[in-house]
Structure formats: structure tokens, C-alpha cells
Amino acid sequence: MIWTAFLLGFLGSFHCVGMCGPIALAVSANDRSRYLLNKLAYNVGRTTTYAVLGGVVGLVGFSLSMAGFQQWLSVLLGGLIILMAFFYQKSERWLGSVGMFGGINKLKSSLAAYLRKRGLSAFFVTGLLNGLLPCGMVYVALAASLALQSPLQGAVYMMVFGIGTVPILLALMMSQRVLSVNIRKKMYGLLPYFAMFVGILFIVRGLGLGIHYISPKLAMGTGSQGQTEMTLCE
Numbered sequence: 001m002i003w004t005a006f007l008l009g010f011l012g013s014f015h016c017v018g019m020c021g022p023i024a025l026a027v028s029a030n031d032r033s034r035y036l037l038n039k040l041a042y043n044v045g046r047t048t049t050y051a052v053l054g055g056v057v058g059l060v061g062f063s064l065s066m067a068g069f070q071q072w073l074s075v076l077l078g079g080l081i082i083l084m085a086f087f088y089q090k091s092e093r094w095l096g097s098v099g100m101f102g103g104i105n106k107l108k109s110s111l112a113a114y115l116r117k118r119g120l121s122a123f124f125v126t127g128l129l130n131g132l133l134p135c136g137m138v139y140v141a142l143a144a145s146l147a148l149q150s151p152l153q154g155a156v157y158m159m160v161f162g163i164g165t166v167p168i169l170l171a172l173m174m175s176q177r178v179l180s181v182n183i184r185k186k187m188y189g190l191l192p193y194f195a196m197f198v199g200i201l202f203i204v205r206g207l208g209l210g211i212h213y214i215s216p217k218l219a220m221g222t223g224s225q226g227q228t229e230m231t232l233c234e
Contacts, residue, residue: 001148001205004198005141005157009164012137014188016165034120039170041120045127047162050138051155053131054145058154065149074206077147081199084140085192107132131162140195147202 064073107129114126131138141161145154 001144001201002153002157002160004144004194004201005160006164007194008137008141008144008191008198009161010167011187011191011194012135012141013165013168014184015137015191016135016169038118038120038123041124042127042130043162043166043170045124045129046131046165047127047159049128049131050141050162051159053138053142054158054161055151055155057142057146058148058151058157061146061149061154062151070149071206073149074147074202076206077143078199078202078204078206081140081143081147081202082196084136084143085195085199087136090136104134137191137195140198144198144202147205 061073064070111126111129114122114129138161141158145157148154148157
């Protein structure tokens, strides 16, 4: 499943160009001495935030699996990912309009402040904060991390997702003429279809069809006292 994180991030980065492009271009725009380092610091910051969020939701998924929802959690979240593939842009607009009770405006103010400070640490923090901005594709990836039901796997999934967004954003930061608008639109148009594919994978995974790795067979285990049951993957 981890490979799907990179492709989600890669395809989603064509959307990032429009949403986060201005911030990315502002990073070290006039600092030629550490031009690439500053841009890498920004992207490492974003990826770090994604990894932390993935670990948190993975911990929630682990807790739910321990409560006996292991199988159906994967199925339900697979369905949610498919649903989100249709509406992830609307979720961005909705969160942007309500402002998360003023939180988004404060976040944007902090972003602007750190951009003005400049320097490696400032751009790293800029990336950390940018990773918290409303983004539909991030929500899709987080739903997948939750379905993995493991803090470590959730963190790794989101880290790989963040890495997947870096190539296109870094190329944009180096030159705005790397990709035409037409190509960006076509690549971005593939994202909903791939997100639906990921959702289907998690549904199949939760069904326990006995297909190695894709849908491992589910068995019922018994506790040492013979009174506790929990679902285990072989």
C-alpha cells in the first residue's frame, strides 16, 4: 500500500502548484547563496508535518483495531476515500470559507511572518505550517493512513506521500516554465481516479479474501484465558 502514497502525492502535486505555488516561489526568491538548500528545507518541513499527522491518525486506527474494528475499518475507510475522491476540492473550499474558527487566518499570518524572516530554520517552519493548510488530497492520504491501523505505517505512508509531492514542486521552484498549464491540468485530472483505485484496494484488503498482501485472510484468535477474541491478519 505504501507505493500508492507516492503516486497520490505525485499526482496531487499538480494541484499543489496552484494552491501552494505562490508560497513555494516565495521561498528564498532573492537568496541565491543557499537557493536549493532553502527550498529543500521548506519541503522537508511539509513532509515532516505530513508524517506526524500520519502517525497520529495511524494511532487512532490502531486503537480502533484493538477495539475489534480491524476488518470493517478498512472497508469503511476505503468507501470514504472513494467518496472523498469526488468531493476533495469542495472540502478545501468549505474549510477555507469557514476559516476553522479563525485558525486558518492565523496560520497564514504565521506563514507570512516566517517567509519574511528567511533562513533555513524559517523556511523549514514555513513548510511545517504549510502542511497544516486545508488540502483535499492530504485528507485522502490521511484516510488511507487511518485505514493502515498502525502509527508507524501511518507516519511512513504520509512521509512517502510528502516525498511524492516534492519533485514537481521543486521543479516549479527552480523554474516556472517546466510544465505547461495544459499538462498540469491533465495530470491533476488523473488524481480522482487513482484515489478511487486506492479506496477499492482498502475495501478489498478489509474483506480478507486470502490474496497475499492485497487482501490477507482474516482469522479469529483466542486470548490466553479463552475469553478474549480479536481479529488477526495472517
